[in-house]
Amino acid sequence: GNSVTQMEGPVTLSEEAFLTINCTYTATGYPSLFWYVQYPGEGLQLLLKATKADDKGSNKGFEATYRKETTSFHLEKGSVQVSDSAVYFCALLPGSNYKLTFGKGTLLTVNP
């Protein structure tokens, strides 16, 4: 079956530090890959996506590249801000159905 594994949190960084949150996946076929962000008490917001191998999704300074050879979709940001503190979810949507599979989420805390 399909699965998503993302690095365990929590992750604590100082402002302006470099961020990497690892995400690897298992899926048949050619899934689309997503990163969602959840701020406290709110629903999930789409952060970025990639639909095929070597695609790079980017938004608000965050980037992730769809690597089929390593089945990975790591999230990166060069300089984090306090306002980036949230839970980040990696997810995949297989090409064969409409059910997303989510990772367990990674809590990021950025200190001033």
Added chain:
Amino acid sequence: DGGITQSPKYLFRKEGQNVTLSCEQNLNHDAMYWYRQDPGQGLRLIYYSQIVNDFQKGDIAEGYSVSREKKESFPLTVTSAQKNPTAFYLCATLRGEGSQETQYFGPGTRLLVL
């Protein structure tokens, strides 16, 4: 203002009581979903519907029921059979256009048992 509306934001349930969570969308998306979120466990799929008058069980459907009588609405009922209903419930829709499929989420309803 387009989007997904969930109400109420907080809901309290007494033991043995059924409660219904509302989800409405004006995005004209065909597919709708209900997820349950517990701390440290990510999101788990309860039910989903790809079209009006049709829905499928997700991974944790026991103790829940849904209906899809209108494209815009996908209410979730938490029945008394659900023994541990305290959680954050998220409704979502899917825009499906080939490679542009993307899932969008509502703001959530937090259910608490008294």
